Amino acid sequence: MGNFVAGKVVAVTGAGRGIGRAVALAAAAEGAKVVVNDFGVAVDGAAPSSEVAETVVKEIEAAGGTAVAVADDISTMAGGQRVVDTAVSAYGRLDGVVCVAGILRERMLFNMSEQEWDPVVATHLKGTFTVFRAASAVMRAQRSGTLIGFTSGNHQGSVSQANYSAAKGGIISLVRSAALGLHKYGVSANAVAPVARTRMSANVPMELTEIGEPEDVAALVVYLLSDRARRQRITGQVYTIAGPKIAVWAQPRELRAAYADGAWTPQRIADFLPGTVGTDPMPLLERVEAMERAARDGARPNA
Numbered sequence: 001m002g003n004f005v006a007g008k009v010v011a012v013t014g015a016g017r018g019i020g021r022a023v024a025l026a027a028a029a030e031g032a033k034v035v036v037n038d039f040g041v042a043v044d045g046a047a048p049s050s051e052v053a054e055t056v057v058k059e060i061e062a063a064g065g066t067a068v069a070v071a072d073d074i075s076t077m078a079g080g081q082r083v084v085d086t087a088v089s090a091y092g093r094l095d096g097v098v099c100v101a102g103i104l105r106e107r108m109l110f111n112m113s114e115q116e117w118d119p120v121v122a123t124h125l126k127g128t129f130t131v132f133r134a135a136s137a138v139m140r141a142q143r144s145g146t147l148i149g150f151t152s153g154n155h156q157g158s159v160s161q162a163n164y165s166a167a168k169g170g171i172i173s174l175v176r177s178a179a180l181g182l183h184k185y186g187v188s189a190n191a192v193a194p195v196a197r198t199r200m201s202a203n204v205p206m207e208l209t210e211i212g213e214p215e216d217v218a219a220l221v222v223y224l225l226s227d228r229a230r231r232q233r234i235t236g237q238v239y240t241i242a243g244p245k246i247a248v249w250a251q252p253r254e255l256r257a258a259y260a261d262g263a264w265t266p267q268r269i270a271d272f273l274p275g276t277v278g279t280d281p282m283p284l285l286e287r288v289e290a291m292e293r294a295a296r297d298g299a300r301p302n303a
């Protein structure tokens with residue numbers, strides 16, 4: 001047992017498998033009391049079961065740690081509140097929440113149904129909000145705490161997971177809003193964009209050239225939960241971890257601006273914009289175009 005987060009109480013959603021499980025085990029191994037939340041569903045959100053959360057609690061206890069299970073659906077306000085209430089009831093406080101829970105329903109945008117959109121956004125984005133909402137009230141009163149949301153490199157855009165991509169982009173904005181709004185209460189908020197081998201990463205439609213293990217991600221999360229990260233005033237950040245690689249994402253900002261002498265018209269914009277304001281190239285679009293060119297070249301008959 002370590003002591004990097006000794007004495008802290010940490011709630012982890014999606015903690016029954018994959019990265020969430022690794023985070024729960026790592027936090028417990030470093031001295032935290034852990035609330036293990038998992039609704040126990042399949043990758044697409046079906047067939048809930050409380051068994052996976054209870055299994056992780058048994059693993060933590062067998063290793064000498066302290067944990068309690070909560071098999072609740074955090075896409076509901078009541079579910080998010082119960083995760084936080086369980087921590088406070090069992091351990092008297094809440095020092096950190098880590099929102100890992102997520103599902104996938106892959107479909108091209110032009111074929112995606114409401115039933116494929118709503119549950120993904122509800123689990124990822126609303127599920128982060130429900131726990132953040134309940135936790136932030138406790139942390140504000142304590143005047144301390146750490147919120148960690150889980151995003152993805154797919155916040156840049158996705159070919160066939162627009163629902164997942166939109167939710168992950170929303171989580172980044174939610175984390176930045178939490179960092180700004182809770183700063184004066186001593187509460188930090190950050191996001192992690194992991195690249196690790198999990199049952200969800202197996203469904204990513206593009207090749208992952210840099211990938212690590214859930215335990216790599218857990219190490220970063222434990223650091224972000226620690227007092228050492230708080231002393232470094234780390235908040236409002238988005239970090240990627242992929243095996244040996246750690247990276248920080250840029251903050252959004254204007255690149256270029258231009259001003260009209262008089263009112264804009266469509267024609268004036270057409271004459272002015274391309275050579276002045278221009279565009280910011282989309283890296284993933286360049287990859288998609290390269291793949292399209294390769295597919296076309298491969299389909300051409302030999303001369």
